[in-house]
Amino acid sequence: MLPMLNQSPNLTTVVSVLGIHSLLQKVDTYLIHYSHLVARHEMQRRAYTWELLQPSVVTEHSIDDCSLAIPAGQSSYANLRASMLGNINSISYILDYHAYCAFNGIRKIRPALMPTGTSAIISHTLKLHYMSALRAFSRKNQELSFQHIHAIKSFVNSGNMFGLFLEDDAFPLIHNQYLFSGYLEDLLADMLLVNYGFCDVSNSFNWISDVPTSTHYSIRRMADGQTKCSSSYLLTRDAAIQIASSCEYPFLPIDWHLSYLLHTLSIPTYWSLQPLFVQGSQVGIVSSNQDERSSD
Numbered sequence: 001m002l003p004m005l006n007q008s009p010n011l012t013t014v015v016s017v018l019g020i021h022s023l024l025q026k027v028d029t030y031l032i033h034y035s036h037l038v039a040r041h042e043m044q045r046r047a048y049t050w051e052l053l054q055p056s057v058v059t060e061h062s063i064d065d066c067s068l069a070i071p072a073g074q075s076s077y078a079n080l081r082a083s084m085l086g087n088i089n090s091i092s093y094i095l096d097y098h099a100y101c102a103f104n105g106i107r108k109i110r111p112a113l114m115p116t117g118t119s120a121i122i123s124h125t126l127k128l129h130y131m132s133a134l135r136a137f138s139r140k141n142q143e144l145s146f147q148h149i150h151a152i153k154s155f156v157n158s159g160n161m162f163g164l165f166l167e168d169d170a171f172p173l174i175h176n177q178y179l180f181s182g183y184l185e186d187l188l189a190d191m192l193l194v195n196y197g198f199c200d201v202s203n204s205f206n207w208i209s210d211v212p213t214s215t216h217y218s219i220r221r222m223a224d225g226q227t228k229c230s231s232s233y234l235l236t237r238d239a240a241i242q243i244a245s246s247c248e249y250p251f252l253p254i255d256w257h258l259s260y261l262l263h264t265l266s267i268p269t270y271w272s273l274q275p276l277f278v279q280g281s282q283v284g285i286v287s288s289n290q291d292e293r294s295s296d
Contacts, residue, residue, distance in 0.1 A: 027053070027163070027164050028164070030166065031166050032144065033057050034059065034144075035059040044168060047171055048177045049180070052181065055166065056154065062150050063143065063146045088252060090260060090263060094112040094223060095259075097112045101205075107206055108210035109271075111211065114223070148230060151163075152243055152247075164232075165233055165234075167231045169231060169281040171278050173203055173276055187272050188234075190217055193216065194268065195238070196239055197235075197270055198239055198269050200271045201232045201233060209273065221268060223263075227255065229279060232279070243261050243265070246261060
């Protein structure tokens with residue numbers, strides 16, 4: 001588990017936590033949950049974030065079954081695979097860099113650099129990973145992707161300022177509720193200043209941003225589309241509107257598809273300096289969500 005940074009919330013945040021004013025009221029939280037995992041839902045209810053964030057639960061029953069149909073023009077699996085491969089090519093430089101860091105145990109991650117050539121080439125290792133993910137992208141895995149999109153569209157319709165999206169294996173990394181609230185308040189204040197973007201708030205792979213300086217207290221700008229995962233992330237309203245209006249069919253597993261959309265839409269992508277959530281399926285708290293879905 002990534003240790004907490006040796007810094008405390010600033011005075012403004014402490015005052016906010018005490019109830020004089022709170023940006024938390026400007027956040028709609030959505031929990032992406034697979035309804036068969038009853039025990040996982042109970043774990044979420046026991047966490048202090050349940051009462052603090054009061055998430056709306058989005059299950060596989062929340063989405064329209066017809067959404068899972070392959071759209072016109074993608075009538076064959078071969079065509080669908082070609083579309084997926086084309087999309088992943090546009091972010092392969094990010095995925096290649098992240099694969100290199102993961103395989104070599106690198107924790108400090110710099111903004112990924114766009115290749116100078118006109119086309120990206122997927123490495124052999126990454127292509128094997130891609131093919132494995134594609135084979136596992138079953139109807140039940142598609143449900144997970146559509147749950148995310150449904151949650152994003154629900155946030156757009158809510159009219160609130162920020163949307164926080166959590167998969168049901170995301171648990172608070174910080175055990176102290178008041179420290180958690182303080183760090184989240186600081187993050188929201190910085191996202192309010194930038195006014196537009198996506199912020200990864202997970203501690204996936206124990207990665208931290210290798211951007212040493214910034215004008216912002218709690219976030220660091222990475223390459224557009226450079227996400228860690230889809231386990232826990234924050235969207236500003238305008239960024240969510242862009243995604244919701246550009247995503248009718250997820251051609252990729254949701255982690256990669258969000259990365260693809262952020263990249264192609266040039267949506268600024270940030271990482272929180274202090275991660276807020278641990279990805280439970282990665283550290284052994286719970287088993288993989290996709291494994292559970294596929295085995296059902």
